[in-house]
Amino acid sequence: MQKEKVCSKKKCFSPEVIKRLSLYLRDLKNLQEQEVEVISSDEITKMLDISSAQFRKDLSYFGEFGKRGVGYEVSFLIRELEKILGIYRWWDIALVGVGRLGSALLGFSGFPQFKLRITAAFDNDRKKIGKAISGVEVKSLEEMPAVIKKGGIEIGMICVPPQFAQSIAERMVGAGIKSILNFAPVSIKLPAEGIYIANVDMACELQTLVYFLNRRH
Amino acid sequence: MQKEKVCSKKKCFSPEVIKRLSLYLRDLKNLQEQEVEVISSDEITKMLDISSAQFRKDLSYFGEFGKRGVGYEVSFLIRELEKILGIYRWWDIALVGVGRLGSALLGFSGFPQFKLRITAAFDNDRKKIGKAISGVEVKSLEEMPAVIKKGGIEIGMICVPPQFAQSIAERMVGAGIKSILNFAPVSIKLPAEGIYIANVDMACELQTLVYFLNRRH
DNA sequence: ACGTGTGAACCGATTCACAGCA
DNA sequence: TGCTGTGAATCGGTTCACACGT
Numbered sequence: 001m002q003k004e005k006v007c008s009k010k011k012c013f014s015p016e017v018i019k020r021l022s023l024y025l026r027d028l029k030n031l032q033e034q035e036v037e038v039i040s041s042d043e044i045t046k047m048l049d050i051s052s053a054q055f056r057k058d059l060s061y062f063g064e065f066g067k068r069g070v071g072y073e074v075s076f077l078i079r080e081l082e083k084i085l086g087i088y089r090w091w092d093i094a095l096v097g098v099g100r101l102g103s104a105l106l107g108f109s110g111f112p113q114f115k116l117r118i119t120a121a122f123d124n125d126r127k128k129i130g131k132a133i134s135g136v137e138v139k140s141l142e143e144m145p146a147v148i149k150k151g152g153i154e155i156g157m158i159c160v161p162p163q164f165a166q167s168i169a170e171r172m173v174g175a176g177i178k179s180i181l182n183f184a185p186v187s188i189k190l191p192a193e194g195i196y197i198a199n200v201d202m203a204c205e206l207q208t209l210v211y212f213l214n215r216r217h
Numbered sequence: 218m219q220k221e222k223v224c225s226k227k228k229c230f231s232p233e234v235i236k237r238l239s240l241y242l243r244d245l246k247n248l249q250e251q252e253v254e255v256i257s258s259d260e261i262t263k264m265l266d267i268s269s270a271q272f273r274k275d276l277s278y279f280g281e282f283g284k285r286g287v288g289y290e291v292s293f294l295i296r297e298l299e300k301i302l303g304i305y306r307w308w309d310i311a312l313v314g315v316g317r318l319g320s321a322l323l324g325f326s327g328f329p330q331f332k333l334r335i336t337a338a339f340d341n342d343r344k345k346i347g348k349a350i351s352g353v354e355v356k357s358l359e360e361m362p363a364v365i366k367k368g369g370i371e372i373g374m375i376c377v378p379p380q381f382a383q384s385i386a387e388r389m390v391g392a393g394i395k396s397i398l399n400f401a402p403v404s405i406k407l408p409a410e411g412i413y414i415a416n417v418d419m420a421c422e423l424q425t426l427v428y429f430l431n432r433r434h
Numbered sequence: 435a436c437g438t439g440t441g442a443a444c445c446g447a448t449t450c451a452c453a454g455c456a
Numbered sequence: 457t458g459c460t461g462t463g464a465a466t467c468g469g470t471t472c473a474c475a476c477g478t
Contacts, residue, residue, distance in 0.1 A: 014469080015425055022424035026402055030379075040437060047404045052437090053471055060439055068477045069436045085424055086431035093423075104321035110402050110420045116427070154430055155423070162247070179426040181419070185243055185327050187264045196429045198422045202398070203327045205415045206310075206372070207239035207302055208232055209396040210333070212413045213371055214303035216395060231447080257459060269459095270449055277461055285455045285460040 013061060015198075018085070020058050023048060025081040029113065032074050040071035090115045092153045094177065096168050097160035098123040098138050101183055105157060107134040118157070120147050141168075145175035154178040162186040169197075230278060232415075235302070237275055240265060242298040246330065249291050257288035307332045309370045311394065313385050314377035315340040315355050318400055322374060324351040335374070337364050358385075362392035371395040379403040386414075 027047060031039060041052040059065050062084050066072045082088070093111075095102055095118050106118055121136045123129060128138045139147060147153070156177040158165050165184035172180060179196040182188055185203055244264055248256060258269040276282050279301050283289045299305065310328075312319055312335050323335055338353045340346060345355045356364060364370070373394040375382050382401035389397060396413040399405055402421070405414055 015429075016469080018425045018428045019421055021428075022421040023404070023418075025424075026418070026421065027404055030403065042437080047406055049404075051471065053440095053473095054469095056437090056439060057470080064439070066438050068438045070478075071437065084428075086427045087424075091423075091427055091430075100321040100324045104317040105419070107317045108419065111423070114420050114424055114427075116420065116423050155426055178430055181422055181426060186247065187240070187244055187266075189264055196426055198426060200417060200419065200422060201240075201243070202322070202325065202417065203331050203333065204236055204239040204243065205398055205417060206308075206328070206333050207242070207304075207331055208235045209372055209398060209413055209415060210303045210308055210331075211235045211238075211301075212232075213308075213395055216411055233447080259459080268449065270451095270462095271447090273459090273461060274448080281461070283460050286458045287456070288459065 017058055017061065020050065020054070021081055021085060023050075024055065024058075025078060025085065028074055028078050028081070032078060036074055038071045038073055041066070043071075087115050090117060091155055092117060092119040092151055093155045093157055094118075094120040094122070094144070094148050094151075094153045094172070095136075095157040095159060096122045096141070096144065096172070097158065097164075097184075098125075098128050098133060099159060099161075102157075102159035103133050105159065106136055116155075119151060120144075120153065122147075141171075144171065148172070148175040148177060152176070156180045158182045158184050158188075160184055234275055234278065237267065237271070238298055238302060240267075241272065241275075242295060242302065245291055245295050245298070249295060253291055255288045255290055258283070260288075304332050307334060308372055309334060309336040309368055310372045310374055311335075311337040311339070311361070311365050311368075311370045311389070312353075312374040312376060313339045313358070313361065313389070314375060314381075314401075315342075315345050315350060316376060319374075319376035320350050322376065323353055333372075336368060337361075337370060339364075358388075361388065365389070365392040365394060369393070373397045375399045375401050375405075377401055 027044060041055045045052045045055045065077050065080050093116060095105060098121050106121060111117060118136055121133065121138045122141050122144045123138050124141045129140050131138050154177060156172040158168055158180060160168055162184045165182060165186050166188055169180055169188045169190060173190060173192055173195055182197055182199045185201050188197055244261060258272045262269045262272045282294050282297050310333060312322060315338050323338060328334060335353055338350065338355045339358050339361045340355050341358045346357050348355050371394060373389040375385055375397060377385055379401045382399060382403050383405055386397055386405045386407060390407060390409055390412055399414055399416045402418050407414065
């Protein structure tokens with residue numbers, strides 16, 4: 001989607017590598033539930049559509065985690081990936097826009113296993129303010145900067161209609177948000193460097209499906 | 218995310234190109250609403266994080282749509298992109314899993330402008346079956362194959378818990394579904410060739426945000 | 435023997451830079 | 457002059473293929 005580039009002072013890995021690491025972690029956790037203890041790069045990448053060389057190379061950027069001739073110990077690799085990805089403490093998220101999508105995300109059960117939790121939700125609809133959704137109280141937009149600052153929240157989620165997304169993003173960054181997951185179908189432009197924005201645009205994804213439908217053999 | 222590769226008999230463009238075309242289309246429509254009539258590659262790519270050369274090259278794969286020395290006529294380019302992407306008729310979508318996320322998608326207002334519409338929804342929860350959500354009646358899973366076949370539906374959306382996603386995907390493909398947008402956080406493996414699966418995994422996206430948060434300067 | 439880890443080769447995608455046209 | 461369209465150059469990411477360790 002949009003060019004996403006953020007570099008640390010030291011080594012700089014492309015977001016693609018990191019996304020694949022998250023995928024590996026996700027599937028390793030599934031394997032762990034199935035009580036698989038050791039897995040080879042060949043086996044794990046059969047499920048994903050990724051080559052085994054890619055898997056090994058991705059890991060090699062960060063260290064040596066396998067045993068030659070054997071494979072990878074699932075629980076060990078999970079721990080190592082969690083270290084790499086920064087899953088060593090809880091990460092709080094502030095969500096703006098408690099419409100249908102925002103409410104769905106507030107109740108999404110996939111976050112806790114990655115130590116992610118939405119701890120604050122904001123909307124400008126008087127009818128929603130004060131209500132609790134999935135245990136999170138909806139507050140007014142005016143309260144947002146204070147809540148974000150007080151809680152030291154660094155991750156924001158934008159679920160507002162497109163015309164409001166840009167200004168919400170700016171206000172979030174002003175309050176201290178360092179990275180944003182944007183569900184609004186617009187491009188957000190931020191002046192500040194070092195803010196990472198990821199976009200989830202379902203209509204664009206579907207559009208791509210339609211293109212390939214038309215072109216299929 | 219996963220390696221997504223589908224080729225037509227003739228020219229084969231990477232999904233990345235197609236996703237960018239959808240992005241261009243989305244932003245062009247926004248420009249049209251703001252009554253912008255002509256735009257240069259420089260101007261439109263300032264909003265997105267894409268180089269103007271990239272924009273011009275992407276379009277050049279499909280034809281010549283601009284005027285040298287002038288730029289691109291917004292309404293003309295919109296029409297051309299709609300042709301390229303296949304937005305010449307309505308595309309029906311079958312959704313499985315009417316939980317929070319499924320319900321949110323049923324009410325999502327961003328689809329119609331791309332001639333996408335969810336026309337069928339399925340769940341195995343007796344309490345949901347028979348109810349209408351955003352005007353779509355929820356049917357039982359048993360009815361799915363028949364409804365998909367009868368309606369000639371080719372696009373599926375999976376919003377079920379991860380452990381059910383694989384089998385739902387297989388049943389969808391068996392019923393005639395040709396491409397799938399998967400929201401369940403698992404890898405889906407399909408034997409059939411020529412089926413395009415796109416994955417939306419919010420936890421993975423957030424994971425990537427967290428990684429860059431940790432690494433920031 | 436087996437599967438990892440990795441430099442080297444490869445390939446595709448992005449960017450450059452300028453010719454071509456309004 | 458200004459901006460498009462596009463071959464050529466570049467860059468980065470993926471794959472290959474094999475040395476290495478168990």
